[in-house]
Amino acid sequence: MSAVSNSDQFKQSFREEAREILVDLESALLELNENPVDLELVGRIFRGLHTIKGSGAMFGFEDLAAFTHNLENAFDEVRNGRLQVNSELIDLTLSALDQIRAMLEDGAGVAPADPAACAEILSKVRQLAGISPEKPTREKAVPHPPVPVLGVGPLRDWHIHFAPGADMMRNGANPFLLLQELRQLGSLSVRASMAAVPPLGEQDPERCYVAWEMVLTTASDADAIRDVFIFVEDGCELTIEPSPMCAAEVTARALEDQRSQPTGRRSYDKPDNVSSLRVPAAKLDQFVDLVGELVTVQARLSEIAARRDDPEFAEVSEEIERLTSALRENSMNIRMLPIRATFEKFRRLVHDLARDLGKDVELTMEGADTELDKTVIDQLGDPLMHLIRNSIDHGIEPADVRASQGKPAVATIHLSARHSGASVLIAVSDDGAGIDAQAVRNRAIEKGVVAADAELTEAEIFALIFQPGFSTAKQVTDVSGRGVGMDVVRQRVDSLRGTIDVVSKPGLGTSVTLRLPLTLAIIDGLLVSIGDACFVLPLANTLECIELTRADIERANGKHVANVRDELIPYIRLREHFNIRTERPAIEQIMVVETEEGRFGFVVDQVLGNCQTVIKNLGRFYRHVQAVSGATILGNGTVALILDPQRLAQDALRSVTHGPRGHPASPCAKTSSRTSSVLDRTPTPVN
Amino acid sequence: MPLTLESSDSLSKISLEGEIDIGCAAELQGLLVHALGSSKEVQVSLGSATDLDVTAVQLIWAARRAASASAVEFAVTGPVSEPLASTLLQAGFEDFAAIEIESLATGT
Numbered sequence: 168m169s170a171v172s173n174s175d176q177f178k179q180s181f182r183e184e185a186r187e188i189l190v191d192l193e194s195a196l197l198e199l200n201e202n203p204v205d206l207e208l209v210g211r212i213f214r215g216l217h218t219i220k221g222s223g224a225m226f227g228f229e230d231l232a233a234f235t236h237n238l239e240n241a242f243d244e245v246r247n248g249r250l251q252v253n254s255e256l257i258d259l260t261l262s263a264l265d266q267i268r269a270m271l272e273d274g275a276g277v278a279p280a281d282p283a284a285c286a287e288i289l290s291k292v293r294q295l296a297g298i299s300p301e302k303p304t305r306e307k308a309v310p311h312p313p314v315p316v317l318g319v320g321p322l323r324d325w326h327i328h329f330a331p332g333a334d335m336m337r338n339g340a341n342p343f344l345l346l347q348e349l350r351q352l353g354s355l356s357v358r359a360s361m362a363a364v365p366p367l368g369e370q371d372p373e374r375c376y377v378a379w380e381m382v383l384t385t386a387s388d389a390d391a392i393r394d395v396f397i398f399v400e401d402g403c404e405l406t407i408e409p410s411p412m413c414a415a416e417v418t419a420r421a422l423e424d425q426r427s428q429p430t431g432r433r434s435y436d437k438p439d440n441v442s443s444l445r446v447p448a449a450k451l452d453q454f455v456d457l458v459g460e461l462v463t464v465q466a467r468l469s470e471i472a473a474r475r476d477d478p479e480f481a482e483v484s485e486e487i488e489r490l491t492s493a494l495r496e497n498s499m500n501i502r503m504l505p506i507r508a509t510f511e512k513f514r515r516l517v518h519d520l521a522r523d524l525g526k527d528v529e530l531t532m533e534g535a536d537t538e539l540d541k542t543v544i545d546q547l548g549d550p551l552m553h554l555i556r557n558s559i560d561h562g563i564e565p566a567d568v569r570a571s572q573g574k575p576a577v578a579t580i581h582l583s584a585r586h587s588g589a590s591v592l593i594a595v596s597d598d599g600a601g602i603d604a605q606a607v608r609n610r611a612i613e614k615g616v617v618a619a620d621a622e623l624t625e626a627e628i629f630a631l632i633f634q635p636g637f638s639t640a641k642q643v644t645d646v647s648g649r650g651v652g653m654d655v656v657r658q659r660v661d662s663l664r665g666t667i668d669v670v671s672k673p674g675l676g677t678s679v680t681l682r683l684p685l686t687l688a689i690i691d692g693l694l695v696s697i698g699d700a701c702f703v704l705p706l707a708n709t710l711e712c713i714e715l716t717r718a719d720i721e722r723a724n725g726k727h728v729a730n731v732r733d734e735l736i737p738y739i740r741l742r743e744h745f746n747i748r749t750e751r752p753a754i755e756q757i758m759v760v761e762t763e764e765g766r767f768g769f770v771v772d773q774v775l776g777n778c779q780t781v782i783k784n785l786g787r788f789y790r791h792v793q794a795v796s797g798a799t800i801l802g803n804g805t806v807a808l809i810l811d812p813q814r815l816a817q818d819a820l821r822s823v824t825h826g827p828r829g830h831p832a833s834p835c836a837k838t839s840s841r842t843s844s845v846l847d848r849t850p851t852p853v854n
Numbered sequence: 855m856p857l858t859l860e861s862s863d864s865l866s867k868i869s870l871e872g873e874i875d876i877g878c879a880a881e882l883q884g885l886l887v888h889a890l891g892s893s894k895e896v897q898v899s900l901g902s903a904t905d906l907d908v909t910a911v912q913l914i915w916a917a918r919r920a921a922s923a924s925a926v927e928f929a930v931t932g933p934v935s936e937p938l939a940s941t942l943l944q945a946g947f948e949d950f951a952a953i954e955i956e957s958l959a960t961g962t
Contacts, residue, residue, distance in 0.1 A: 336876050342908055343945045350944070359946035367916040368887055372879035375908050379946055 178339075180445060181226045181398055182271050188215045189264055189271075190511055196257050196264075197514045201529075203252035210391070212260075213242045218394045219267065221348040226339060226398070231270040237289050238263050241296040250296050258522075259295070261515065263288045322353070322386050325407055330363070330378035332402025337373050340399050346379065348395045353385030378404070401444065448541065451502060458491075458498045459689055459781040463800055465491040466778065470802030495689050495779055502686070504544055506584050506593070507535035512548070513555055517580055520559045527566060528559055528578045537584035539591045540686040543663055547593065547683075550659045553652030554595040554679050555580060562599030562677055572674065574598065587763065590665075590813070591685055596678035602671040604628045610637070629669035633657035656681075664796045666814065682763075682813065684796065692780040692799075694807065695758065695771040697742050698749030701807035703780050703799055704769065708760045708812045712774055715755040729757055729768055738768030739819050741810075744794075762816040769815065780809060794818060859885045866893035870910070871902040879909040886917040895927035900934045911947060 192215040199208045216239040224232035238260060244250035266285050327349070331342050349355050357379055364376040383392065389407045396405055465487055472484035510532050521528035563578040570576065581596040604625055611617045611631045631637060635654040656679075660667055665683035684690075685707075692703035713731060715738075723729070729736050738757050741747075757768040782797040789795075796811040856878050860867045866889035874882065889896045898914055900906075914930065921928035 336907075336909060343941060346945055357944070357946035361912065361915055364912045364916055367883065367890070367913065367920045370883060370913065370916060372883040372909055372913060373876050376912055377908050381946075 178226050178228075181222055181228070183445065184398060185219050185223070185271055186268070187508075188219055189268055190508060191215060192264055193261065193515045194511045196260055197518050199252055200254060200257045200518070206246070209242060209245050209252070210387075213239065213246055214387075214391050214394050216242060217348075217351070218397055221344070221351075221395065222398045224344070228270065231267060234263070234270070234285055234289065235267060237292060241292050244296045256292075256295055259288055259292050261518075263292070322384055323409060325383045325385065325389070325392060325409060327381040327383055327392065328378065328404065328406045329381070329396065330404035331375040331399065333374055334402065335399055336375050338399075342375060342377070342379070345395055345399065346381075349381065349383055349392070352387045352391060352395070353383050355384075356382040451541070455498050455502060455689075458495055462491055462495055462689060462779045462781050463802075466800075466802035467804075468802070492779060499540075499686055499689060502541045503538040504541050505536045505538050506544060506547070509544055509547055509551070510535045510582050510584075513551065513582065516552060516555060517559065520556060524559060525565070526559065526563050526578060527576055528563055528580055531579055531581045532583070533581065534584040535582075537586060537591060539584075539683070543591075543683055543686070546659055546663055547681075550656040550681065551582070551593070551595060553656050557652055558595060558597040558599060558677065562597040562601075564600050568600075586685070587682070590682050592680050592682055594678055594680040596676060598676040601673040601675055601677055602629060602632065602669070603673065604671075607631055626669070629671060630667075632669070633667065664811075686782075690780050690782060690809075692778050692809065693758065694775040694778045694801070695756070696773045696775055697745070697771050698747045700745075700747060701775070701801060701805065702741070702771070703778065703807050703809045704758055704760065704812065705809070706777065708762065710759045710761055710766070713757050713759065713768075715757045715770055717753060731759065734766075736766050736768050737819070738770050739815060740770045742770070742772075744815070744818075760812040760816075762813050764813075764816045764820055767812065767816045767819065769810070769812065782809060857881050857885060859889065861889065861892060864893060865895045865897065866890075867897045867899060869899040869902065870906075873905040874903055874910040875905070875907040876909050879913065882910060882913050886913060890917060890920055890924065890926055893926070895929075896921060897929050897931050899931045900938065901932050903938060904935060905938060905941065908945070911942065911945075 192212060195208050195211045195215070199205060199212065202208065216235050220232045220235040220239055223229075223235065241250065241256070241260075245252055245256075250256070262284070266281065266288065269281070329342070329345070331340075335342070346355070346357055358381070360378045360380060361376075363378060364370070370376070385392070392407050393400070393405070396403065468484050469488055472481045475481070514530055517528055517530040520526075558580055563580075564572070564574070566576060569578065575598075579598050581594075583592075583594045583596070585592050607628050608617070608623065608631075611628075611634075612619050612621075614637065616631060616634055616637070617623065633653045633656060637653070657667065660681055660683070663683050665681055668680040668682065669677065670680075671677040691706040693706055693709055695702050695704060711731075713729065715729065719729065727738050727740065729738055736757075736759060742749075742751065752772050755770050755772060756774050757770050758774070759766055759768050778799075778801070780799045783799060785792065785795065785798055794811055794814045795808045796814075797809045798806050799809060801807055856871050856874055858869045858871075860869075868882075868885050868889060870882075886896075886898075896917070898917070918928050920926075
């Protein structure tokens with residue numbers, strides 16, 4: 168039955184929205200913990216709880232609604248100044264949010280995950296708020312007198328027009344309950360308009376044709392009012408405006424509508440306004456996959472068009488190329504999400520860990536609006552969690568140690584995100600003790616990971632902490648110390664074709680930076696050739712292309728340095744780097760590329776042109792290959808490797824510093840880890 | 855059965871019982887259309903109804919309008935429960951509810 172599946176879909180939509188509200192509630196609670204008198208935050212928390220309660224009841228999550236109702240009451244007491252915010256209330260509410268989350272994930276959402284824990288939380292909350300026990304409230308359409316709720320601002324009138332969407336009733340929502348919700352915000356004058364109700368025989372009996380004109384007198388703002396409609400807003404007509412008319416005028420207008428004849432009715436067949444749409448991630452992935460296929464086929468079409476001397480065909484091919492490019496860009500943009508939600512989740516983790524370990528830690532953020540591909544974001548949670556746990560457990564010193572070193576009593580974990588070319592840099596920094604490089608080295612020797620006489624740079628020593636089972640912790644705690652977390656970080660970052668940079672200074676702190684590709688799907692690239700092999704360089708990193716002649720090489724006395732407008736740019740001969748044994752052309756091309764290590768040139772035989780590049784994974788056998796971030800299929804069906812300029816530059820720097828080591832850097836050479844440290848870089852400043 | 859119809863040439867009486875919601879809407883529409891087309895007087899009894907949702911309200915409202923246009927007597931009978939009356943009033947059906955409840959109060 169479609170009605171049943173619609174209802175399930177609506178419940179699912181409620182779950183998704185509620186999860187987002189829970190994340191926001193956690194953030195607000197933790198901010199409130201730091202600033203207990205912030206009434207804006209109290210209002211935000213109250214509204215979040217109120218929305219979960221009201222909408223939960225509407226979609227059949229009655230136990231969830233009843234449970235949340237008690238929390239809402241407690242925050243009503245806070246809002247009205249009868250209850251002071253303290254850490255006990257914050258911790259209880261955080262625990263309650265965990266239970267709400269469990270109820271949400273429960274099949275039908277009708278049973279608490281842990282009834283005993285719920286009862287205990289409610290008992291403590293009531294005790295704290297001085298509220299007498301009450302029977303669980305079942306939110307039903309039981310009318311009750313208006314209960315004006317005081318907000319934080321002055322009272323004002325809002326004119327609200329609400330016309331439900333075509334499917335609202337079929338989706339299981341009930342407009343009467345929404346009006347009941349509105350009444351909880353203040354004094355409500357409401358009038359139903361029957362103007363759009365069609366004649367009896369023409370009605371779709373499962374559709375709501377009634378619209379409502381309301382005047383709400385409340386101290387709440389427009390956002391709080393809109394929150395009441397949050398789960399039904401899509402597809403509905405909803406306007407919320409400061410009321411220019413008095414209630415009597417609105418009533419008169421609605422009465423006039425109600426008396427009007429069918430000829431004057433609202434056009435109930437016009438398309439409903441839809442401002443945003445929730446789409447399952449799987450559908451989006453499928454869409455992007457199809458765009459990827461289209462890009463590959465388009466490349467083939469362009470290839471054929473280039474071979475034929477047919478202007479008409481070429482014109483069509485160019486037009487398709489233009490459209491494909493626009494489609495690709497749009498589909499990629501749809502997948503780009505700000506990392507804020509992921510960052511915000513860690514407020515709770517930091518709060519709980521700091522409390523459990525008896526440390527005082529503040530979480531600061533920077534660049535939370537940085538956008539990256541949803542697939543990348545989805546896989547970032549675990550690595551960041553392990554890095555933060557590690558920082559708090561091992562990095563941040565106990566309070567007495569910090570005091571003795573003259574450090575601020577409150578330690579800082581700083582999360583930051585920023586774009587860098589086709590990559591995004593996500594950093595977790597702390598102002599703790601830093602990594603003891605000698606201890607890491609000793610432990611590595613002890614475990615037989617490195618030879619006792621091995622010469623290791625600081626960067627290589629830090630890279631050891633990401634080895635499986637590696638830990639210098641003297642004590643294994645509940646939080647970390649088993650040597651698993653950092654290995655998880657490395658594996659996950661490897662799977663995302665990313666790299667890890669570690670900077671640490673004893674006594675000052677540690678900064679771990681994850682460099683990840685912005686997207687895992689399609690990029691703009693420059694197709695280049697060396698001998699018979701084709702490679703793709705990401706366009707985002709590429710600055711310009713200059714010629715390299717034999718004379719230029721002689722002028723530089725054989726050094727791999729090009730003079731570009733009086734700037735000396737070191738270059739890497741990819742022919743030699745990849746051990747390609749074909750004859751060198753008289754004139755080669757240097758692709759000048761911007762990297763984190765500065766500008767570098769990459770010498771190739773020819774630049775073949777722009778290409779939209781659908782990134783294909785090289786497969787698990789090649790996942791440790793450095794300098795290559797994937798492969799793509801060209802229009803003529805051949806495979807081109809996608810180069811990673813950052814890794815190439817780092818390899819070159821390493822070989823300059825230490826001389827060439829081990830095997831030649833063939834694309835097929837397997838290395839033990841992609842992890843590296845930044846050379847000559849000071850620690851990322853921590854706040 | 856939440857909906858029952860007793861019909862004769864002169865009177866059709868539709869009785870609503872319990873919660874009347876979207877699940878009964880199509881049936882209620884059919885009964886109202888049938889009643890209006892077959893009798894000179896139509897009564898809708900809300901005496902046993904505990905709750906009406908908006909789909910039921912708009913069907914009864916449209917039926918009353920259709921009856922008025924075709925000279926069929928139309929009445930809603932009760933007594934309607936206090937919570938139901940309150941629900942209708944609070945949902946803004948003051949004009950609609952007032953007529954129905956008034957008619958009930960006078961025992962028609």
